């Protein structure tokens with residue numbers, strides 16, 4: 015048997031073992047490059063396929079290969095573009111209807127309800143989600159033993175679902191026999207109500223009561239639903255008492271969810287609570303780069319920074335804009351230019367653009383000062399701190415340069431601005447209530 019024949023029969027075997035979508039996506043376009051010194055090298059059409067096969071199928075591949083050649087000990091994957099495949103890779107996905115990536119090939123796992131695209135690998139960590147991410151990692155490492163429940167809150171499109179599912183996927187990968195369930199609250203509510211109506215509540219309980227990691231997304235939707243809350247309280251307690259991990263997300267902290275029973279509220283507050291706020295400019299750039307890699311787009315940094323400085327408050331929109339721009343560029347058959355990018359962005363989101371003036375205005379208003387106080391060089395204590403905050407935000411939110419900020423505000427030297435920036439950054443790190451204050455101000459800037 016030559017290598018090609020070996021590979022063909024391995025693919026035939028793989029085809030029997032995975033779903034058609036998985037096969038078409040990850041296996042179909044692979045080929046064998048060599049078998050030498052106990053090592054097989056497999057060609058994959060792109061990085062994503064390479065990573066995926068490496069992470070998920072390396073061991074099985076070795077097993078399959080060894081059936082033909084027992085000397086094989088290792089398998090390597092290598093990206094190799096054949097001309098036909100390059101053309102295919104250029105195809106830009108345009109399924110932007112829900113603003114999500116066009117990853118049709120990813121299937122939800124029917125059992126856990128998790129989507130493999132939401133992994134920790136693909137989750138960019140920045141100052142806005144650092145704490146939530148660290149806690150999520152810890153919970154994934156020791157489910158039920160460190161933070162229980164783990165409660166994440168933050169505005170729409172900021173990565174809550176991604177983070178929650180990453181925990182589930184990570185646990186699924188490391189503890190293969192654990193039962194993991196991800197469920198949106200709306201679905202849980204429907205299930206509970208149907209079970210109460212149909213007298214099948216015991217079945218429903220049986221379905222969830224031995225779940226090692228139970229992930230409930232958007233728990234704010236339980237607000238005002240008393241019967242669902244009662245039943246959920248029962249499920250929660252049972253899992254909690256068995257030291258099984260409960261993970262919740264919401265658009266606001268437990269204390270602000272309206273019409274939530276006190277006993278549930280206090281349960282939600284009994285573990286770890288972490289928030290996700292809006293990513294700063296640098297993190298938005300990193301997220302865009304990550305998405306480009308996933309989607310095989312090559313955008314210039316200039317184009318990416320145009321997107322990142324325009325769409326500031328919602329990662330889902332950031333992603334949506336990227337896909338839209340890619341689709342338009344493809345239509346024009348040229349790489350996306352900054353002009354095209356501006357054109358599309360202004361059509362997507364004319365109102366939400368924040369700029370220098372907006373930051374100064376809102377900061378002044380927030381601290382009960384006049385704009386001209388912030389812009390002055392006064393050394394009065396009550397003005398100095400807000401001015402430093404404005405400098406910090408100009409840098410972080412619209413990526414203004416230190417010399418530019420200095421020139422505009424009180425005609426100061428760039429070192430003064432850098433000093434202000436450092437000072438505010440470290441104060442945010444050290445002082446939780448100050449951090450909350452800055453988040454509040456950011457919300458005002460973005461939402462008013």
Ligand code: ADP
Pocket residue numbers: 114115136137138139143168169170171172173174175176177301304329330333
């Ligand atoms: P939420 O549940 O908070 O509304 P999602 O988790 O659905 O937000 O995130 C919206 C989109 O943005 C998803 O496609 C997600 O992958 C992406 N996203 C959000 N935060 C990040 C991040 N830190 N790194 C990478 N992608 C992110």
Ligand code: MG
Pocket residue numbers: 174175176231232
């Ligand atoms: Mg969500």
